Amino acid sequence: MNAMTSSSAAASSGPTPPRTRRVVDAPTRVFHWLFALSFVGAYLTADGEGWRMLHVTLGYTLAGLLAFRVVYGLVGPRQARLSLLWRKLAGLPQWLASVASLQAVDGRQAQNLAMALAVVGLLVLALPLTLSGYATYSEWGDWLGEVHEFFGNAFLALVLGHLAVMLVLGVLRRKNVARNMLTGRVEGPGPDLAQRNHGLLAALVVVAVLAFWAWQWQQSPNGLVSAQNWSASSTEEDGDD
Numbered sequence: 619m620n621a622m623t624s625s626s627a628a629a630s631s632g633p634t635p636p637r638t639r640r641v642v643d644a645p646t647r648v649f650h651w652l653f654a655l656s657f658v659g660a661y662l663t664a665d666g667e668g669w670r671m672l673h674v675t676l677g678y679t680l681a682g683l684l685a686f687r688v689v690y691g692l693v694g695p696r697q698a699r700l701s702l703l704w705r706k707l708a709g710l711p712q713w714l715a716s717v718a719s720l721q722a723v724d725g726r727q728a729q730n731l732a733m734a735l736a737v738v739g740l741l742v743l744a745l746p747l748t749l750s751g752y753a754t755y756s757e758w759g760d761w762l763g764e765v766h767e768f769f770g771n772a773f774l775a776l777v778l779g780h781l782a783v784m785l786v787l788g789v790l791r792r793k794n795v796a797r798n799m800l801t802g803r804v805e806g807p808g809p810d811l812a813q814r815n816h817g818l819l820a821a822l823v824v825v826a827v828l829a830f831w832a833w834q835w836q837q838s839p840n841g842l843v844s845a846q847n848w849s850a851s852s853t854e855e856d857g858d859d
Contacts, residue, residue: 638803640810644820646698649687650799652827653740654777656680661774664767672842674755675834679827681748684741686823697811706734729787729795736780743773 660676663669691700713727750766753759788795798804802812835842 637807638805639808640803640812640815641697642798642802643695643698643812644802644815644817645690645694645823647799647802648820648823649683649690652823653680653683653687653744656683657773657777661770664770669843671834671838674751675831675842677748677751677755678834679830680744681752682827682830683823684744684748687741695812695814695816703734703738706730707738710735732783732787736776736783739776740773740780743769743776747773 656676656679660673660680663673663676688700690698696702709727710731713731747766747769750762750769753762754766784795793805802815831842
């Protein structure tokens with residue numbers, strides 16, 4: 619009787635869900651998605667005077683998020699430290715040597731190196747991108763507009779390369795490798811690399827960004843988007859109908 623009860627209980631409980639562990643905390647994930655959203659928005663609004671204030675606002679947001687990530691990478695928890703990226707990149711010469719000598723290639727190390735290179739490249743490019751944008755907006759010289767455009771296109775190329783690497787790794791490993799930036803967790807045994815989620819800090823970052831956008835909107839006489847853009851869009855839609 620007891621055996622039958624135990625079997626019934628096991629059957630009703632169903633399969634045990636896979637164990638997961640936290641590898642990315644909330645502030646890092648919030649930074650990642652706000653940074654991506656701000657860049658995409660800024661790139662799409664780069665042309666046209668009517669989008670100028672929105673473009674500038676998103677550019678300032680990029681600069682602020684970059685400053686936050688640098689500070690968080692210096693004083694934040696261990697798994698968010700920028701020094702961790704440099705330690706990963708320190709293995710690049712050895713990995714390249716193994717590839718050149720046709721030895722067995724460590725796929726996990728290749729993934730870590732690719733991700734570290736992408737993150738470092740994006741953070742490094744973000745500085746001249748935002749500085750040249752500020753200089754262009756302040757009209758320090760017409761030639762700075764071309765410099766800003768160059769860094770914008772270089773940043774876009776690196777983003778597309780990052781997405782391509784994620785796609786290839788996802789296909790090869792047959793798993794969603796971007797999941798950790800959505801949930802902060804990955805499947806597998808072991809302790810959490812991010813001991814605390816720091817959800818309050820992540821919420822404060824979101825509130826700060828939204829407050830800055832609202833302040834920029836209040837300061838701009840025409841709002842973040844010129845009314846001419848809305849009227850032009852409405853005219854185009856009426857013409858399509």
